[in-house]
Amino acid sequence: MKLRGKVAAITGAARGIGKACAKRFLDDGVKVVISDVDAEGLAATAAELGHPDALRTVVGNVARRADVDQLVATAVKEYGRLDIMVNNAGVARNRDILEITEEEFDEIIGINLKGAFFGVQAAARQMIAQGSGGVIINMSSVNALLAIPALATYAMSKGGMKQLTSVAAVALAPHGIRVVAVGPGTILTDMVASSIYTSEDARKTVMSRTPAGRGGEPSEVASVVAFLASDDASYITGQTIYPDGGRLVLNYTVPVKEK
Secondary structure, three states: OOOOOOEEEEOOOOOHHHHHHHHHHHHOOOEEEEEEOOHHHHHHHHHHHOOOOOEEEEEOOOOOHHHHHHHHHHHHHHHOOOOEEEEOOOOOOOOOHHHOOHHHHHHHHHHHHHHHHHHHHHHHHHHHHHOOOEEEEEEOOHHHOOOOHHHHHHHHHHHHHHHHHHHHHHHHHHHOEEEEEEOOOOEOOHHHHHHOOOOHHHHHHHHHOOOOOOOEOHHHHHHHHHHHHOHHHOOOOOOEEOOOOOHHHOOOOOOOOOO
16 A cells, blocks of 8 residues: 555546556555546446545546646645646557548547646646655557557557657656656557457457467556556656567567468
8 A cells, every 4th residue: 555645647547547547546545536538438437436535537638738737636626736647548540551631640649649748747737836746657558669550640649658758757857756658568448449459360460469378457557557656666767667468579570472
């Protein structure tokens, strides 16, 4: 219970990894404010997680600065401070790179990268005002390093996330704020089901590149987030930690046509 008494805000927490992070924090004695654009899903998650005295919800779109500011303001209003910010909200679209529209590009970059940038700014301003430091955790991906053509916009957004984490870590270190990222491999979430596990062949392809031989569970990512948020990780900043089942130690493969 090393995080007991802390206050955390999590974006994109109606389901998947964000929901798992909220559960882990609540179990560890953290007061949590969760946000999502899906109001119905957010309410259902709050009801499922329980902890009415330690959990609040804010409906919002991270691509809008005002919505992210409102999330942080709610944490301060309800619990007096903000110690941990998890910029988790993200979307992916499986699309041929030549078919990506301007609207699709703006959607992915707006949510995945701009939204995280707004989260870093809003959280850091509050943490600096408090004068006691804090931890900002960005949800990246192995796709920050891998080049998978069908997930081009997602990969670009996560590549940017890697640099956002690095530059923010340097900029905010004088204020006692650590900025780190978590880069999951294939985690069994709704997003993976809709954008990656699009067929049995697609699933087998992913597993052929995953030494652990299985998809990860959201709770396994939440465990890494909880570690990074704690003082056990006090000397880690500017880094991305990859819970990926061994994915990054393998090279990506391309189809080979017989001549």
